[in-house]
Amino acid sequence: MTLPAALSKRRASPSAQTGGGAGRADRCARDSWLWRLGCSRAGQGLIEFTFVIPIVIFLVFGVFEMGRHYYTRLTLQHAVAEAARFAVTGGVLRDSISGEPMTRAESISEVIRRRATTLDVDVDRITLDPPDGGGPGDIVRVTADFTFTFVAPGYRRLFPKGALDFSVSTAMKNEPFWPSGGKDAEPARADDDDRGGPPF
Secondary structure, three states, X not given: OOHHHHHHHHHHOHHHHOOOHHHHHHHHHHOOHHHHHHHOHHHHHHHHHHHHHHHHHHHHHHHHHHHHHHHHHHHHHHHHHHHHHHHOOOOOEEOOOOXXXXXXXXXXXXXXXXXXXXXXXXXXXXXXXXXXXXOOOOEEEEEEEEEEEOXXXXXXXXXXXXXXXXXEEEEEEOOOOOOOOOOOOOOEOOOHHHHOOOOO
C-alpha cells in the first residue's frame, strides 16, 4: 500500500476522527484514582469545589469579624458619649459597695463601664483631659482605648498578637455647675435608670 493511500485510510478511521478518545478512556481506566477523578465531570466539579470552599469560608469569617469589630466600636462610642454627657453636669456617682461619693474621674469611668457591659473595658485605659474633668465652661475630653481580639481562624495571623487596638474620644463643654464638683451636690444613684432619672 502506498503512502497516500495509508494516510487516506487513517483520516477515514473513526478513532482518528475522535482525536484518540478511546485511548484517553483507556488511560483513565488504568491510571490512579486521582487521574480517574479528573477524567469525569463530577470529579472535576469536586476538585473545583475543593479549591473554592476555603476562599468562601475565609470570606464568611471576614464578614463575621467585621461585624464583631463594628459592634464593639459602636458600643464603646456610645458609652464614651454617655460618659461625656455625664461629665459636663459636674455630678458624681456613689460607690456601689461603700455608698460613698466617687470622684468625678471615677464616676465618668464607671459610666463607661456600665454602658459597655458587654465589653471588658479596662478602667486604666480611660483618660480625661483635664484629668479632674475640668471646671464650669471648660472643655472636657473623654477617651477610651480598647483592644479588639480576633477569634476566627486565619485572621489572628493577619494582625500582631491577633488583636487590633483602637481609640474612641468625645469632647464636650462643661455646664455651669458649682466648682466644688459633686461633693456638695446630690450624687446620682446607681438605680436612677429604674426611677426615670439620668441614664447613668
